[in-house]
Amino acid sequence: MAELHNMTVAELAAGLQKKDFSAFDVADHFLKRVEHDQQRGSNSLNAFLDINREVTLAQAKASDEKIAAGTAGPLEGVPIAHKDIFVTRDFATTAGSKMLKDYRSPFDATVVTRLRDAGMVSLGKLNCDEFAMGSANENSAYGAVTNPWDTSCIPGGSSGGSAAAVAARLTPAATGTDTGGSIRQPAAFCGITGIKPTYGRASRYGMVAFASSLDQAGPMARNAEDCALLLSAMCGPDLDRDSTSLNVAQTEDEKKYGFSHLLRIDHGDKPFAKAGKDGKALKIGMPTQWMHLGQTSPRHHSSGAQPQSEPDVQINSRIDQSLERFVDLGAEIVPVHLPLTKLSIPVYYIVCAAEASSNLSRFDGVKFGHRAKEFSDLADMYQRTRSEGFGDEVKRRIMIGSYVLSHGYYDAYYLQAQKIRRMIAHDFQQAFAQCDLIAGPVAPTTAWKLGDKADDPVANYLADIFTLPASLAGLPCMSIPVGLGDMGMPVGMQLIGNYLQEAQLLNVAHRFQQVTNFHDATPEGV
Numbered sequence: 001m002a003e004l005h006n007m008t009v010a011e012l013a014a015g016l017q018k019k020d021f022s023a024f025d026v027a028d029h030f031l032k033r034v035e036h037d038q039q040r041g042s043n044s045l046n047a048f049l050d051i052n053r054e055v056t057l058a059q060a061k062a063s064d065e066k067i068a069a070g071t072a073g074p075l076e077g078v079p080i081a082h083k084d085i086f087v088t089r090d091f092a093t094t095a096g097s098k099m100l101k102d103y104r105s106p107f108d109a110t111v112v113t114r115l116r117d118a119g120m121v122s123l124g125k126l127n128c129d130e131f132a133m134g135s136a137n138e139n140s141a142y143g144a145v146t147n148p149w150d151t152s153c154i155p156g157g158s159s160g161g162s163a164a165a166v167a168a169r170l171t172p173a174a175t176g177t178d179t180g181g182s183i184r185q186p187a188a189f190c191g192i193t194g195i196k197p198t199y200g201r202a203s204r205y206g207m208v209a210f211a212s213s214l215d216q217a218g219p220m221a222r223n224a225e226d227c228a229l230l231l232s233a234m235c236g237p238d239l240d241r242d243s244t245s246l247n248v249a250q251t252e253d254e255k256k257y258g259f260s261h262l263l264r265i266d267h268g269d270k271p272f273a274k275a276g277k278d279g280k281a282l283k284i285g286m287p288t289q290w291m292h293l294g295q296t297s298p299r300h301h302s303s304g305a306q307p308q309s310e311p312d313v314q315i316n317s318r319i320d321q322s323l324e325r326f327v328d329l330g331a332e333i334v335p336v337h338l339p340l341t342k343l344s345i346p347v348y349y350i351v352c353a354a355e356a357s358s359n360l361s362r363f364d365g366v367k368f369g370h371r372a373k374e375f376s377d378l379a380d381m382y383q384r385t386r387s388e389g390f391g392d393e394v395k396r397r398i399m400i401g402s403y404v405l406s407h408g409y410y411d412a413y414y415l416q417a418q419k420i421r422r423m424i425a426h427d428f429q430q431a432f433a434q435c436d437l438i439a440g441p442v443a444p445t446t447a448w449k450l451g452d453k454a455d456d457p458v459a460n461y462l463a464d465i466f467t468l469p470a471s472l473a474g475l476p477c478m479s480i481p482v483g484l485g486d487m488g489m490p491v492g493m494q495l496i497g498n499y500l501q502e503a504q505l506l507n508v509a510h511r512f513q514q515v516t517n518f519h520d521a522t523p524e525g526v
């Protein structure tokens with residue numbers, strides 16, 4: 001039997017149901033790993049912000065009782081850790097901000113409740129960029145998270161704690177949130193699998209709001225099969241609590257198997273030969289523009305130099321090699337056009353800042369969270385509270401957001417951005433007329449060194465180029481590992497599906513993972 005921490009969610013769930021081991025033993029095993037990492041001082045990954053042995057072990061015991069009584073949920077006793085954006089009653093919730101230091105929510109987020117209802121045991125809360133704003137996890141008020149593949153590198157962001165914890169086998173799975181790439185990019189940088197479902201699939205109730213029209217929860221785990229199991233448990237209508245929650249009728253397959261009806265694609269040599277529309281070959285669209293959109297090295301943009309015209313060759317070559325595998329398995333590659341991709345950066349950073357400036361107005365020192373100790377009057381209290389509580393990146397976005405929403409600038413920036421957002425979504429629909437799903441890079445590079453872009457916000461923004469389009473369109477999208485780059489750092493491939501096509505994305509990724517082993521690669525020493 002594999003060691004507990006090397007087991008997948010599916011393996012742990014099966015072992016628990018068969019009573020090969022107890023939920024208590026599993027929880028204790030993972031807690032020990034987390035505690036051991038935390039005791040490593042400056043060498044700790046700094047992935048966990050709050051753990052509570054008593055709470056976790058009590059949940060595990062309750063799971064063992066349910067298994068014994070034959071009333072177990074589908075994921076009974078399997079541990080999970082939550083990004084610190086989800087509010088939790090049993091653990092502190094900080095959203096990576098000083099503003100919410102020691103804050104305790106009186107209720108659990110819907111996603112947290114649903115996963116517990118499915119039987120999962122909570123290991124604690126995971127570090128993230130402050131209010132999920134960032135691409136490197138360097139914006140957390142509680143310190144950066146490091147990448148288990150190379151601790152001198154960032155793990156990606158904003159769900160950096162989630163990705164690092166799964167990659168280091170401190171938890172078999174984690175929740176993340178993705179507003180503009182925060183599940184996919186850290187999953188890619190840490191060599192794990194993550195999916196952001198269609199906007200509205202998972203309830204946003206109890207997720208500390210960043211940009212409400214973009215924020216979406218999703219699972220991060222070792223492989224597509226685990227993501228499917230987790231997504232089935234997380235998603236579903238929550239209409240009383242989140243008015244943007246989708247009330248979609250489930251297909252018969254979905255009702256029966258959730259998103260994990262992984263056996264729909266037949267298991268012959270060419271599983272993708274008939275997996276596309278109308279029983280034809282699965283068509284994978286490659287956006288022609290994406291191979292020529294690069295990334296500026298830090299500082300190049302500010303010196304006026306042109307961005308490199310292509311993503312890293314190492315990224316392109318790993319993606320190409322994987323696409324060849326898809327072709328071997330019967331898929332067809334077709335070119336598609338997403339001509340507005342470049343504009344997704346300004347559009348996203350206008351829309352998300354506008355929404356953030358509004359959402360974060362609730363942190364005023366009155367209702368909850370930090371309040372300045374000394375102040376002269378109400379206005380001074382607001383000002384000092386917000387100056388002290390928010391970090392630089394959050395302040396920057398509040399200022400940009402207030403600016404683009406202000407009289408005289410609204411039409412020029414916010415409204416324009418909304419119009420282009422609609423056009424980006426439209427381009428995807430044109431593309432999906434040609435293909436079943438779209439593939440491309442997650443990021444233009446592998447994980448960079450800690451500090452390299454820490455004081456250069458625009459360099460961070462530019463690195464989001466490939467994740468932003470699907471976010472703006474609200475499409476389901478995932479990241480799967482496709483090998484290591486030249487420096488031994490993981491490379492991720494992005495798969496984007498049409499609305500509500502999570503099952504197809506997960507099926508395709510699962511079949512790919514059944515014949516490849518990129519997703520099994522583990523950082524040294526783990």
Ligand code: GLN
Nearest residue numbers: 132133134179180181182
């Ligand atoms: N990197 C993007 C940002 O900083 C995405 C963050 C996210 O998806 N939460 O806004």
